[in-house]
Amino acid sequence: MKTTVDALLSTVDFAGTLLFALEGAIAAIHGNLDFLGMVVLAFATAVGGGILRDLLIGATPPSAIRDWRYGAIALAGAATAFFFHQLVQEIPVMLMLTLDAAGLALFAISGAGKALEYGIHPAMAIVMGGITGVGGGTVRDVLLAQVPAVLRADVYATAALLGAAVLVIGLKLNLPRIAVGVAAASACFLLRMAAILFHWNLPKVSG
Amino acid sequence: MKTTVDALLSTVDFAGTLLFALEGAIAAIHGNLDFLGMVVLAFATAVGGGILRDLLIGATPPSAIRDWRYGAIALAGAATAFFFHQLVQEIPVMLMLTLDAAGLALFAISGAGKALEYGIHPAMAIVMGGITGVGGGTVRDVLLAQVPAVLRADVYATAALLGAAVLVIGLKLNLPRIAVGVAAASACFLLRMAAILFHWNLPKVSG
Amino acid sequence: MKTTVDALLSTVDFAGTLLFALEGAIAAIHGNLDFLGMVVLAFATAVGGGILRDLLIGATPPSAIRDWRYGAIALAGAATAFFFHQLVQEIPVMLMLTLDAAGLALFAISGAGKALEYGIHPAMAIVMGGITGVGGGTVRDVLLAQVPAVLRADVYATAALLGAAVLVIGLKLNLPRIAVGVAAASACFLLRMAAILFHWNLPKVSG
Numbered sequence: 096m097k098t099t100v101d102a103l104l105s106t107v108d109f110a111g112t113l114l115f116a117l118e119g120a121i122a123a124i125h126g127n128l129d130f131l132g133m134v135v136l137a138f139a140t141a142v143g144g145g146i147l148r149d150l151l152i153g154a155t156p157p158s159a160i161r162d163w164r165y166g167a168i169a170l171a172g173a174a175t176a177f178f179f180h181q182l183v184q185e186i187p188v189m190l191m192l193t194l195d196a197a198g199l200a201l202f203a204i205s206g207a208g209k210a211l212e213y214g215i216h217p218a219m220a221i222v223m224g225g226i227t228g229v230g231g232g233t234v235r236d237v238l239l240a241q242v243p244a245v246l247r248a249d250v251y252a253t254a255a256l257l258g259a260a261v262l263v264i265g266l267k268l269n270l271p272r273i274a275v276g277v278a279a280a281s282a283c284f285l286l287r288m289a290a291i292l293f294h295w296n297l298p299k300v301s302g
Numbered sequence: 303m304k305t306t307v308d309a310l311l312s313t314v315d316f317a318g319t320l321l322f323a324l325e326g327a328i329a330a331i332h333g334n335l336d337f338l339g340m341v342v343l344a345f346a347t348a349v350g351g352g353i354l355r356d357l358l359i360g361a362t363p364p365s366a367i368r369d370w371r372y373g374a375i376a377l378a379g380a381a382t383a384f385f386f387h388q389l390v391q392e393i394p395v396m397l398m399l400t401l402d403a404a405g406l407a408l409f410a411i412s413g414a415g416k417a418l419e420y421g422i423h424p425a426m427a428i429v430m431g432g433i434t435g436v437g438g439g440t441v442r443d444v445l446l447a448q449v450p451a452v453l454r455a456d457v458y459a460t461a462a463l464l465g466a467a468v469l470v471i472g473l474k475l476n477l478p479r480i481a482v483g484v485a486a487a488s489a490c491f492l493l494r495m496a497a498i499l500f501h502w503n504l505p506k507v508s509g
Numbered sequence: 510m511k512t513t514v515d516a517l518l519s520t521v522d523f524a525g526t527l528l529f530a531l532e533g534a535i536a537a538i539h540g541n542l543d544f545l546g547m548v549v550l551a552f553a554t555a556v557g558g559g560i561l562r563d564l565l566i567g568a569t570p571p572s573a574i575r576d577w578r579y580g581a582i583a584l585a586g587a588a589t590a591f592f593f594h595q596l597v598q599e600i601p602v603m604l605m606l607t608l609d610a611a612g613l614a615l616f617a618i619s620g621a622g623k624a625l626e627y628g629i630h631p632a633m634a635i636v637m638g639g640i641t642g643v644g645g646g647t648v649r650d651v652l653l654a655q656v657p658a659v660l661r662a663d664v665y666a667t668a669a670l671l672g673a674a675v676l677v678i679g680l681k682l683n684l685p686r687i688a689v690g691v692a693a694a695s696a697c698f699l700l701r702m703a704a705i706l707f708h709w710n711l712p713k714v715s716g
Contacts, residue, residue, distance in 0.1 A: 129711035132660030153362035156565035163632040180714045218370040240656045242447045246339030255326035298385045360569035425577040449654045453546030504543035507594045
């Protein structure tokens with residue numbers, strides 16, 4: 096049973112990594128980068144958030160460095176985008192956004208959970224969940240010399256923080272782990288999808 | 303006595319963090335970021351230098367991750383800038399620059415001192431003081447996709463390095479700690495203020 | 510004998526660091542930075558890759574922080590570029606490119622070797638070799654608010670990865686260390702020089 100759940104989680108984690116890698120590789124194509132640039136952006140987008148989190152919570156070497164499979168997945172994502180870029184770019188936008196929301200939920204709650212395991216204060220564990228979810232995209236945008244999209248508009252990091260908060264509070268209240276995980280992932284996913292459907296944005300100070 | 307001094311230092315440290323957080327949040331407003339972007343830039347500006355220093359000297363997890371109060375202060379700074387941005391922007395420029403110079407002095411000498419405690423070579427401890435002072439602003443500017451102001455103009459990092467150097471040399475000569483700290487902070491603060499008043503800049507190679 | 514080889518390696522390492530520091534300082538001049546900016550870019554270009562690698566493989570504090578001589582070399586590189594910038598800029602381009610290719614080879618194989626010593630998986634040790642070779646230039650370009658050149662064009666990181674791969678495979682096959690090192694450095698250097706001479710570029714997806 097344990098093994099089955101672990102294998103399932105691992106598979107889901109690798110699926111999320113592949114998806115984020117694909118998104119990074121596509122951003123590299125739009126930024127006119129070469130194949131190496133695609134691999135780097137695929138890797139940065141897919142595991143940048145997890146690496147940042149691991150450095151910050153003191154879990155070194157980061158799992159994406161210790162486990163070669165993350166690198167292999169990033170390479171596969173870049174190669175897929177390179178050879179099948181027309182197919183990849185024909186994936187309906189709404190499908191990509193939905194998958195991305197699922198990946199965000201997964202990264203946010205796994206990041207917050209790992210921070211708790213490393214004894215980080217619950218409030219900062221929520222922040223670590225947010226960083227795991229959006230750190231990769233932030234590194235990608237910095238490498239493209241752009242202001243990270245996540246800072247400018249849209250309810251994206253907020254959804255990650257909500258999911259992480261639900262997870263941390265649920266675990267601190269000793270509620271059943273699986274129920275908490277499902278509730279946390281759903282909270283993140285649903286807020287993100289609602290923000291997409293209803294064009295929600297965070298408030299700004301009108302300069 | 304010890305407790306009083308510690309409490310004083312801690313209060314001053316939190317005051318400096320709040321000030322830098324406010325500056326980060328204001329930069330976010332000018333960069334047209336949303337509320338989440340304001341929180342991220344407040345946090346990055348306020349504790350980015352200390353986090354960089356802690357990662358480089360091997361003090362993990364960095365204190366700004368271990369202690370949730372830094373994150374709370376950054377959030378408070380962003381919220382203040384968000385709700386009272388007109389008031390905040392009416393603070394006289396000279397007052398902000400003076401407070402900022404005081405914050406810079408504080409961060410530079412505390413950063414150099416911590417590096418020495420972790421057994422870093424005195425010359426590199428001075429560099430760590432500089433990084434603690436200006437690292438946060440550098441991360442903020444990178445996130446805004448700008449060349450960090452500190453690299454382009456002005457005597458700013460130089461003041462941080464001077465303060466850190468006075469501290470490290472004083473401590474290595476076994477002079478009294480409090481006198482050394484006051485002298486180091488004054489050196490940084492006075493050089494920075496003189497640079498502002500007399501419009502000092504570092505030399506450049508005219509390309 | 511051991512001492513002679515070590516002293517030789519150390520000298521070569523410092524020579525490579527000085528060269529990369531010079532290149533960083535020259536980039537700072539072109540970016541209109543002041544003297545402090547030149548020192549920062551010299552340091553970032555020369556040791557940024559090694560620091561990134563050390564943080565990622567868990568070798569903290571990074572050697573460039575533990576050993577003050579790297580900082581001193583970066584300062585010397587910046588000072589040289591500042592005082593003798595006309596002489597430095599008259600160095601023939603081809604000579605600089607050749608020296609740079611040699612520095613790249615050195616950094617890539619030393620980085621991959623160190624990662625192996627720290628128990629990193631061979632595939633990721635190759636990546637660490639690449640990061641050691643090109644990480645400094647990437648940090649420099651990010652600080653200049655530019656898309657890192659290494660991601661956009663040219664066979665540069667690819668040469669670093671090739672050299673690192675030859676080293677890792679050779680060591681894993683238990684071939685003689687010196688022969689493997691020479692073969693790995695030659696592979697990187699020759700691929701890089703061929704790419705320069707024949708204007709090789711990596712393929713891109715035509716957006």
